[in-house]
Every structure is written in C-alpha cells, then in structure tokens.
Amino acid sequence: MAERRHRGPWSASETEVLARTLLRAPSVHNIQPWLLEFEHDRLLLGERRDLPLPEHDPLGRDRLMSCGAALANLELAIRVLGYEARTVTFPDPERPELVATVEPGERSLPSAEDLHRYAAIERRRSYRKRFSGRPVSPARIGDLTATAAAAGVQARPIRDELELTRVADLLEFAAEAFQHDHGYQRELALWTVHDEMSLRHGAGIAATALPPGSLPWAGLVRARTALPDREVLKRRLADETLLVFLTLDDTRHDHLKAGHALQGTWLDAVDGGLVGSILTQPLHLPEVRSALCEDLELAGFPQALMRFGYPSGAVPASPRRAVDEVLGRGF
Structure with missing residues (x-):
C-alpha cells in the first residue's frame, strides 16, 4: 500500500x-x-x-x-x-x-x-528576439501539440501560406491599433522596469526585454516598434513555429486551463532546447479574435499564440x- x-x-x-x-x-x-x-x-x-x-x-x-x-x-x-x-x-x-x-x-x-x-x-x-533560423522538426511540433492536448487544450500549428498571410494581416492591424492607443502605451510604460540593476525583487517587464524591435519578435507593441510590410512579416512567421492555443469554451475554467497547458508545453519545449514567447495582445481586439477564428476555421476560442524556435543567444531572467x-x- x-x-x-x-x-x-x-x-x-x-x-x-x-x-x-x-x-x-x-x-x-x-x-x-x-x-x-x-x-x-x-x-x-x-x-x-x-x-x-x-x-x-x-x-x-x-x-x-x-x-x-x-x-x-x-x-x-x-x-x-x-x-x-x-x-x-x-x-x-x-x-x-x-x-x-x-x-x-x-x-x-x-x-x-x-x-x-x-x-x-x-x-x-520569454524570448522576444529573432530565432536562430534552425527549423523545428515536424516530430517536435507534434510532441508540443500532444502536450497541450494532454492538458485538454488544442495547440494548432499555423503553417499554410494562406493562413500565414491572414495572421500577418491581423498582427499588423492589431499592432497599428495598439501603437496609436495612448492609454495602452501608458499602461505598458507603467509596468516597464527601467532601473533593472538595482531591482532585486519586483514585478513588471524589464526594459531590456522590450527593445524597440520589430514584429513578430517584439511581442508587445510599443510606440517605437517597427512594423514590417505584410510580405516581410509573412516570411518571418513562416520561419518560426507558430501555435494557436484553443479551448472549447471561453469561461474562467477555460482560461485557467489554457494557462496550465501553455506552461506545460513551454517547459517541454525548453527541455528540448527550444525557446518561445506568448502573444496575447492581438487577441484582445474582438475583431482580430473573431477574424482569426473565421479565417483559420478554428474549432474553438483562441486564447494565445505561441512562437517557438531555437535560440540565437541568451536572454536574462x-x-x-x-x-x-x-x-x-x-x-
């Protein structure tokens, strides 16, 4: 016993x-x-x-x-x-x-x-940089989707050229909206930590983790984030492994379950030598979230996009x- x-x-x-x-x-x-x-x-x-x-x-x-x-x-x-x-x-x-x-x-x-x-x-x-360019194998992608499925969440790869085009359009639309949203930019600035060297404990996003950057690597769009044209963004997305995490409903139970699955999948990815970052910002625009469902014919509610790849360098905690x-x- x-x-x-x-x-x-x-x-x-x-x-x-x-x-x-x-x-x-x-x-x-x-x-x-x-x-x-x-x-x-x-x-x-x-x-x-x-x-x-x-x-x-x-x-x-x-x-x-x-x-x-x-x-x-x-x-x-x-x-x-x-x-x-x-x-x-x-x-x-x-x-x-x-x-x-x-x-x-x-x-x-x-x-x-x-x-x-x-x-x-x-x-x-959270790896908000360009990946190394080394492709992630289909078998490895299958392992990640299986990890999410075991937690009751679908992690659906986005690989088709037409789907990547639509995602690029939606990311660009959302980025422009948030870039010109002064309330959003004030809130993001409030939660950005600038005096990192003297901060032993705390909360917020380190300023060095949010370089001016460019889509899709920047993750969170700031006023200075570079917005490439659609074709450039589509090529960048095609070079990455992009998963959309879906739940059957959109309740608090589903949101908790999605976070649980995201973390389990992320840890499995890290264990296999991958790095990643989560994109939820675009999904907070209702028109973007609904268009993603329609354009990709998603069988569920998208809770997060996650990009995976092999690192091109280290990032601090x-x-x-x-x-x-x-x-x-x-x-």
Missing part, C-alpha cells in the same frame, strides 16, 4: 520550494497575479484582482491564464517533492478569487517527465517578487 502523507504543515524547505517554483511561472506583463495560502498541507492558490490591466487585459483573461501557469508549476513542485497532486479548480463559488486548491496525495516518485519539466522552470524565458509577497496574506 502506498504511503500517505501525514496531515500537517509543509516543512520550511518544502515551503521554499513550492513558493519559488510558483514565482517562476510566466505572467501577463510579469505582474505575478497570485497569492498562496497554506491550510495545513493543503495549498490555496488565489488570483490577485487588485492588479488589473484595464487597457491590455480588460476581461482578466490573461491574468487567469497566468494563474493557470502558476498552478502547473505548483503541481509540478508537489510531484517533485514526492507526492501526487490532487487539484480542485474553483472550489468555492462564493470565493471566485480562489482559483484552485492542491493537496498532496499518496507518496509517489516523480516521473522522468516531471523531473525534466521541473529542471526547465529556471531556464524558461525577469524580476520576481520576494517570497513573502505571495505567502500568507489572505484573499
């Missing part, structure tokens, strides 16, 4: 592992919108609704996907610590900010896949909040 964990608090070292693994999850604008509470050995993951992004994320979709990525990391940490992870999402309708509870189950050795994904957490970065900022504050 498998050994069950005794009821009681996590040790100080286990708590440190859980908290630091949680903090390394990706999040929209790197706002890290989560809190972690402990009830004996049960973990409560909360969504920080006091960190709104009304210009970028008016419906909170990206914030909840960020919590889904954090949940994936938290479950992974529990398994690496030697326990099954038993998760219930949105357990209390009276507390919508409580997105999940996770309890340690039976003693269980972590799988090789878990260990590989866990090791990839520290190496994962983003700043992170201190552990005590996410523990024990109540929600």
Whole structure:
C-alpha cells in the first residue's frame, strides 16, 4: 500500500520550494497575479484582482491564464517533492478569487517527465528576439501539440501560406491599433522596469526585454516598434513555429486551463532546447479574435499564440517578487 502523507504543515524547505517554483511561472506583463495560502498541507492558490490591466487585459483573461501557469508549476513542485497532486479548480463559488486548491496525495516518485519539466522552470524565458533560423522538426511540433492536448487544450500549428498571410494581416492591424492607443502605451510604460540593476525583487517587464524591435519578435507593441510590410512579416512567421492555443469554451475554467497547458508545453519545449514567447495582445481586439477564428476555421476560442524556435543567444531572467509577497496574506 502506498504511503500517505501525514496531515500537517509543509516543512520550511518544502515551503521554499513550492513558493519559488510558483514565482517562476510566466505572467501577463510579469505582474505575478497570485497569492498562496497554506491550510495545513493543503495549498490555496488565489488570483490577485487588485492588479488589473484595464487597457491590455480588460476581461482578466490573461491574468487567469497566468494563474493557470502558476498552478502547473505548483503541481509540478508537489510531484517533485514526492507526492501526487490532487487539484480542485474553483472550489468555492462564493470565493471566485480562489482559483484552485492542491493537496498532496499518496507518496509517489516523480516521473522522468516531471523531473525534466521541473529542471526547465529556471531556464524558461520569454524570448522576444529573432530565432536562430534552425527549423523545428515536424516530430517536435507534434510532441508540443500532444502536450497541450494532454492538458485538454488544442495547440494548432499555423503553417499554410494562406493562413500565414491572414495572421500577418491581423498582427499588423492589431499592432497599428495598439501603437496609436495612448492609454495602452501608458499602461505598458507603467509596468516597464527601467532601473533593472538595482531591482532585486519586483514585478513588471524589464526594459531590456522590450527593445524597440520589430514584429513578430517584439511581442508587445510599443510606440517605437517597427512594423514590417505584410510580405516581410509573412516570411518571418513562416520561419518560426507558430501555435494557436484553443479551448472549447471561453469561461474562467477555460482560461485557467489554457494557462496550465501553455506552461506545460513551454517547459517541454525548453527541455528540448527550444525557446518561445506568448502573444496575447492581438487577441484582445474582438475583431482580430473573431477574424482569426473565421479565417483559420478554428474549432474553438483562441486564447494565445505561441512562437517557438531555437535560440540565437541568451536572454536574462525577469524580476520576481520576494517570497513573502505571495505567502500568507489572505484573499
């Protein structure tokens, strides 16, 4: 019979592992919108609704996907610590900010896949640069789509020339809209960290991670982002591996699930030597999101675009909040 964990608090070292693994999850604008509470050995993951992004994320979709990525990391940490992870999402309708509870189950050795994904957490970065040009094999793309499918989300490759043309058109349209949206640009500037060398802990996007750049590498469009013409952008997209992540519905459950799948897929990609970055900005324009569904005949709701490739150089890690900022504050 498998050994069950005794009821009681996590040790100080286990708590440190859980908290630091949680903090390394990706999040929209790197706002890290989560809190972690402990009830004996049960973990409560909360969504920080006091960190709104009304210009970028008016419906909170990206914030909840960020919590889904954090949940994936938290479950992974529990398994690496030697326990099954038993998760219930949105357990209390009276507390919508409580997105999940996770309890340690039976003693269980972590799988090789878990260990590989866990090791990839520290190496994962948002790679907002041009890739090396080395193609990603169809087999590797198939592995990534299978990882997403195992999490209940479809990751659909965009490779057809006509589809790439339509995506290029939509990215260009969205970029021009956001570039001239002064409210959006003010919000992005507010969450951009300029004094990186003196910042040991914190939130926000490092200024060096948002060079003036060009599409599609820039990710987040700023006032100075270069916008290539459609043919150039289409060629650039064709040189990358582009996946659109789809859910069957568009509820909070789906947004959480999408973030969970994105993180699992990203960690598998990093473990295989790939790098990537997520594009959600264009999908916050309703006309772009609906056109993407229609033009690509998508069988679901697009939650994110993700670009993968092999690195052409290293990128630094983003700043992170201190552990005590996410523990024990109540929600």
